[in-house]
Amino acid sequence: MNFDELFGNFPALTITGLEQGAIYALVALGYTLVYGVLRLINFAHSEVFMVGTFTALWTWEALGYDQNSPSPAIGPLILALVAGLVVAAVASAATAVTVELVAYRPLRRRNAPPLAFLITAIGASFVLAESFGIGTSRAPFGMPVLIPSETAFTVFGAAVTNIQLLILGVTLVMMVSLDQFVNRSRLGRGIRAVAQDADTAALMGVNKNRVILLVFVLGGLMAGVAALLWNVRYGYTKFNVGFLIGLKAFAAAVLGGIGNLRGALLGGLLLGVAENYAAGLFGGDWKDFTGFVLLIVLLMFRPTGLLGESLGRARA
Amino acid sequence: MRQKLARVLGGVAISALVISGAAACKADSGTEGGSGDKAACDLKIGFFGPLTGDAAGLGIHMRNGTKLAIDQYNKDNADCKVNLAEYDSQGDPAKAPALAQQAVGDTKVVGIVGPAFSGESEVADPIFDEAGLPIITPSATRPSLSTKSWKIFHRGVGNDTSQGPAAGRYIKNVLKAEKVYVVDDQSAYGAGLVDEVKKVLGAVAGEDKVQVKQTNFSAVVTKIVGSGATVLFFGGYYTEAGLLLKQLKGAGWKGTMVAGDGVNDANFIKVAGQQVAEGTVLTCPCAPATAAKGTFVTDYKAAFENAEPGTYADVSFDITKIFLEGIKAGKSTRADLLAFVKSYNKAGTATGVTYKFESNGELDPAQVLVWAFKVNAGQVVPDIEIPKA
Amino acid sequence: MTATVDKGRSPALKGRWAAMPKQVRWAAIAALIVLLYILPNRWFYEYLGFPIGSEYFAFYTTRSDFAGVLFDTAVFVLLAVGLNVVVGFAGLLDLGYFGFYALGAYTVALLTSPESRLGTNWPWLAAVPVAVMVAMVSGVILGGPTLRLRGDYLAIVTLGFAEMIRLYAARNEGVMQGQRGIPAIPHPPGTGSDGKPLFGVVDARPYYWLLLTLILLVIVLVRNLANSRVGRAWVATREDEDAAEVMGVPTFKYKLWAFAIGAAVAGLTGAVFAGKQTFINSDQFVLESSILVLAAVILGGAGNIKGAIVGGAITWYLPEWLRGAGDLVGVEFDAAEYRILVFGVVIIVMMIFRPQGIVPNRRRAAEFADRRQEAVPQEKVPSE
Numbered sequence A: 001m002n003f004d005e006l007f008g009n010f011p012a013l014t015i016t017g018l019e020q021g022a023i024y025a026l027v028a029l030g031y032t033l034v035y036g037v038l039r040l041i042n043f044a045h046s047e048v049f050m051v052g053t054f055t056a057l058w059t060w061e062a063l064g065y066d067q068n069s070p071s072p073a074i075g076p077l078i079l080a081l082v083a084g085l086v087v088a089a090v091a092s093a094a095t096a097v098t099v100e101l102v103a104y105r106p107l108r109r110r111n112a113p114p115l116a117f118l119i120t121a122i123g124a125s126f127v128l129a130e131s132f133g134i135g136t137s138r139a140p141f142g143m144p145v146l147i148p149s150e151t152a153f154t155v156f157g158a159a160v161t162n163i164q165l166l167i168l169g170v171t172l173v174m175m176v177s178l179d180q181f182v183n184r185s186r187l188g189r190g191i192r193a194v195a196q197d198a199d200t201a202a203l204m205g206v207n208k209n210r211v212i213l214l215v216f217v218l219g220g221l222m223a224g225v226a227a228l229l230w231n232v233r234y235g236y237t238k239f240n241v242g243f244l245i246g247l248k249a250f251a252a253a254v255l256g257g258i259g260n261l262r263g264a265l266l267g268g269l270l271l272g273v274a275e276n277y278a279a280g281l282f283g284g285d286w287k288d289f290t291g292f293v294l295l296i297v298l299l300m301f302r303p304t305g306l307l308g309e310s311l312g313r314a315r316a
Numbered sequence B: 001m002r003q004k005l006a007r008v009l010g011g012v013a014i015s016a017l018v019i020s021g022a023a024a025c026k027a028d029s030g031t032e033g034g035s036g037d038k039a040a041c042d043l044k045i046g047f048f049g050p051l052t053g054d055a056a057g058l059g060i061h062m063r064n065g066t067k068l069a070i071d072q073y074n075k076d077n078a079d080c081k082v083n084l085a086e087y088d089s090q091g092d093p094a095k096a097p098a099l100a101q102q103a104v105g106d107t108k109v110v111g112i113v114g115p116a117f118s119g120e121s122e123v124a125d126p127i128f129d130e131a132g133l134p135i136i137t138p139s140a141t142r143p144s145l146s147t148k149s150w151k152i153f154h155r156g157v158g159n160d161t162s163q164g165p166a167a168g169r170y171i172k173n174v175l176k177a178e179k180v181y182v183v184d185d186q187s188a189y190g191a192g193l194v195d196e197v198k199k200v201l202g203a204v205a206g207e208d209k210v211q212v213k214q215t216n217f218s219a220v221v222t223k224i225v226g227s228g229a230t231v232l233f234f235g236g237y238y239t240e241a242g243l244l245l246k247q248l249k250g251a252g253w254k255g256t257m258v259a260g261d262g263v264n265d266a267n268f269i270k271v272a273g274q275q276v277a278e279g280t281v282l283t284c285p286c287a288p289a290t291a292a293k294g295t296f297v298t299d300y301k302a303a304f305e306n307a308e309p310g311t312y313a314d315v316s317f318d319i320t321k322i323f324l325e326g327i328k329a330g331k332s333t334r335a336d337l338l339a340f341v342k343s344y345n346k347a348g349t350a351t352g353v354t355y356k357f358e359s360n361g362e363l364d365p366a367q368v369l370v371w372a373f374k375v376n377a378g379q380v381v382p383d384i385e386i387p388k389a
Numbered sequence C: 001m002t003a004t005v006d007k008g009r010s011p012a013l014k015g016r017w018a019a020m021p022k023q024v025r026w027a028a029i030a031a032l033i034v035l036l037y038i039l040p041n042r043w044f045y046e047y048l049g050f051p052i053g054s055e056y057f058a059f060y061t062t063r064s065d066f067a068g069v070l071f072d073t074a075v076f077v078l079l080a081v082g083l084n085v086v087v088g089f090a091g092l093l094d095l096g097y098f099g100f101y102a103l104g105a106y107t108v109a110l111l112t113s114p115e116s117r118l119g120t121n122w123p124w125l126a127a128v129p130v131a132v133m134v135a136m137v138s139g140v141i142l143g144g145p146t147l148r149l150r151g152d153y154l155a156i157v158t159l160g161f162a163e164m165i166r167l168y169a170a171r172n173e174g175v176m177q178g179q180r181g182i183p184a185i186p187h188p189p190g191t192g193s194d195g196k197p198l199f200g201v202v203d204a205r206p207y208y209w210l211l212l213t214l215i216l217l218v219i220v221l222v223r224n225l226a227n228s229r230v231g232r233a234w235v236a237t238r239e240d241e242d243a244a245e246v247m248g249v250p251t252f253k254y255k256l257w258a259f260a261i262g263a264a265v266a267g268l269t270g271a272v273f274a275g276k277q278t279f280i281n282s283d284q285f286v287l288e289s290s291i292l293v294l295a296a297v298i299l300g301g302a303g304n305i306k307g308a309i310v311g312g313a314i315t316w317y318l319p320e321w322l323r324g325a326g327d328l329v330g331v332e333f334d335a336a337e338y339r340i341l342v343f344g345v346v347i348i349v350m351m352i353f354r355p356q357g358i359v360p361n362r363r364r365a366a367e368f369a370d371r372r373q374e375a376v377p378q379e380k381v382p383s384e
Helices: A003-008 A010-038 A045-062 A074-109 A114-135 A162-184 A186-196 A198-203 A208-234 A241-256 A261-282 A284-301 B002-037 B056-076 B093-105 B118-131 B143-147 B160-174 B188-201 B218-227 B238-250 B266-272 B296-303 B313-328 B334-342 C002-019 C022-038 C042-047 C066-089 C098-112 C124-146 C151-171 C205-226 C229-239 C241-246 C251-277 C287-300 C305-323 C335-353 C362-380
Strands: A151-155 A158-161 B043-049 B082-088 B109-113 B180-184 B206-209 B231-235 B256-259 B281-284 B371-376 B379-385
Touching: A003 A010, A003 A261, A010 A045, A010 A158, A010 A162, A010 A186, A010 A208, A010 A241, A010 A261, A010 B218, A045 A074, A045 A114, A045 A208, A045 A241, A074 A114, A074 A208, A074 C335, A114 C287, A114 C335, A151 A162, A158 A162, A162 A186, A162 A208, A162 A261, A186 A198, A186 A208, A198 A208, A208 B238, A241 A261, A241 A284, A241 C151, A261 A284, A261 B218, A284 B206, A284 B218, A284 C124, A284 C151, B043 B056, B043 B093, B043 B118, B043 B313, B056 B082, B056 B296, B056 B313, B082 B093, B093 B109, B093 B118, B093 C066, B093 C251, B109 B313, B109 B334, B118 B143, B118 B188, B160 B188, B160 B231, B160 B256, B160 B281, B180 B188, B180 B218, B188 B206, B188 B231, B206 B218, B218 B238, B231 B238, B238 B256, B238 B266, B296 B313, B313 B334, C022 C205, C066 C205, C066 C229, C066 C251, C066 C287, C066 C305, C098 C124, C098 C151, C098 C251, C098 C287, C124 C151, C124 C251, C151 C287, C205 C229, C205 C251, C205 C305, C229 C241, C229 C251, C241 C251, C287 C305, C287 C335, C305 C335
Parallel strands: B043 B082, B043 B109, B180 B206, B180 B231, B231 B256, B256 B281
Antiparallel strands: A151 A158, B281 B371, B371 B379
């Protein structure tokens, strides 16, 4: 136990924890959306994120930035970021949709048992990760430093960098717009209706398959945004980069209450911060361990997560 | 109906596969049967290490080093070739026994380059030992491996007790650092190195552990920056090293990172980026690129799509050549080749290290040179040879 | 349409099998068991007319030792049989089954190895029951508070548990010896007719036979359990927990039982594995393996012991076989790198064609057929 470390660096640990948690939260949204509508743990979602990191990197390379090039000026920088964002989001969404069309929809049509979905999800995850592994020689890839890290301001002695502000800002914007979309728009009403009762929704004229597709698109878009932020902050990817992030994001989704959009955000941020505190208190190697202990203890007291399941209705 | 058709098609495809497989293996058996009489030809050298999975990045380069040596040999000896047998362990000790038993059961296999990691060595080496199949590992550096009285065991590099103290001396005597922070990745390799470094340094400014595959190092970065350390020693592999350094420099740290040969890989600079990696000191129990190194680097690049040879690729190349020399000299059985390796005493062309093994299989300590390298403008260039003690 | 095809085909096969005289059925099963024991012997293939060597029999794994692969496959099969009790019978989604396997292996390693910090130096055989007990007790300890959670929450908790065991083993440099691991674990006892130890280093066959025997024993136990009052309670719980509870089935107790039995089987497997491997460290118990065992159970057909066996066999054997598939078709192609990719494709395709598993549980298959019928009107809704 190292309380000096924890309290001495408390503000800094909090900020970096929030920043990591924001990325967890964006990925967790994909799990939560799909789960809310289909009650399916989409194991392939971690690979949706991975595809996003690679396509964003390739976009930057196509624009002429490699890991050694100097940071661009503000104009080209915005162009690179936007291009990377659009490509990553589209690629991730396309991957998610492909998985749905190839692996899940045929099963749904045959009314397969829930466990069968779990296994095709794992199969899809293997296929995606291995294809990229073979295609990239399983090497790690560094990224261009598009935004040099600069201290924007300090709170309680901890520096807050421009990248951290960007990550937290983008996450909040994405989160609020998704929340509004699901709760206010017509398509969002469809999602909620299917989540509540798929059969009744279908009878009321909601196109179930279109809603499901939409859910995969939304989850994919969020993962793509997370991938871009990941690239900007951590500047690294590899064919199996999604595994750990996916695991953490899934844990975050459960922590907040799976099927609950706001729960995903809360769960993600909480997990990120808690892990960092644990790393400060016990040492960096206890990070993941503490994350899981937290999850298990919390589920014992609140079996449906912090905010409960609520995309459609609360489920016991 | 459509589903039924699809099923039929699937069934046909599968049965076709099985039948063609069976037919092909019949055909195979015909040709293989005849090749038995050419005793000393068509021998195999095995490569044992990860070619898929997480650690594949390290293993593929070693395999390439071995492959290059064999390809060059086969070019000169087209009438009596040596084949490469790959045993992809994925770096997983659980997968090692079946592969080691396969190698042992294949009488054509007379020597093994590997196993690449210490964990799989613990499992596979007893099997090789039982069968008397000589091995030279290019990269398993756990010191205790040479104390198990395996008569077939040889190590083509210095172990952790040669490199670690040297790295410690470099930090103490050359960098003259007052405050040193040490971090390891909890791997046997990384933790072993850090233990040795700490023994030399005495007190350190702080220490922490990270995990292999970890990507977010914000907590440890906060600690290192807070400790005021000017030197960071990292025990581990290149991916984590690159990411950690990148995040450290991103947080405004100005110090120098020192790391072992697990980081001495082109991928380190690729992950960290050139500016970030600049000035990093990498130790390696190997000699620098000189004329002695011959054409290894250019040959390697020519053979493998212009890839920079990664860590231990040169060691693998050299130790494969030891086996090849033995085969060339007519040592076509495992026992003969083992005796040949035991009495070997010659410098390797890629590493410049003189390969002479002690009775326990360790490289003769007099031959273990530890050099410090520096990253300069995106290249790893030799700095100095670290003096012994 | 498909439902009728299914119904038409499998009952016919089953009917023919059931219609055979009891003696014939027993003989067939005995023959199968004998075949399984003979499988790793080279002389068997020579006898069949396949010349000795490695790449002559389409089912032989040509890049890894066949007996070794059979042993590893048997490990997976036994794990799948154990997990089938949890997932298939009781309907509990357990993603962290490997955690109990790790516990079994570590218990044996710590108690027996001369290099263990505990310094107990027990013989292998004495440590096995302890390993089984440790796994079982930890199953109860983990299950106690968490089995009240439903479905997917249980999945993440068990997953977390397995990761905690592994991370702890990796972190703990003291007793568990971190990633450096515990070496020198003794082999099972016994001396062969030639005076050499029966369980040696090079030959994997004795271990395979040992494990095969254990598998048969466990199958007999599990079968009897499944056909007893306990088994019926599991089915009731799986189908509708609330209804079962109302009907007077103490569901929690039976769920805990399933969990503990599953854990005990995993502990046993881990103990045998440690005895063969002689060295274990945290790297050998990664989460991917947990998921693979679950995939094995579902691939084969959850709730059916035969299914679990088939699934377990495929999950390990197929990728190993694929290593040498290039040799078989006689092309210069190294399939090893693609084997996991192919495995992924195979499980997707298989699930699409047989969503209830390769050898489905009869009762479960009936439920799915029901659901399919129910689903027909819904599919006719003009939603597309």
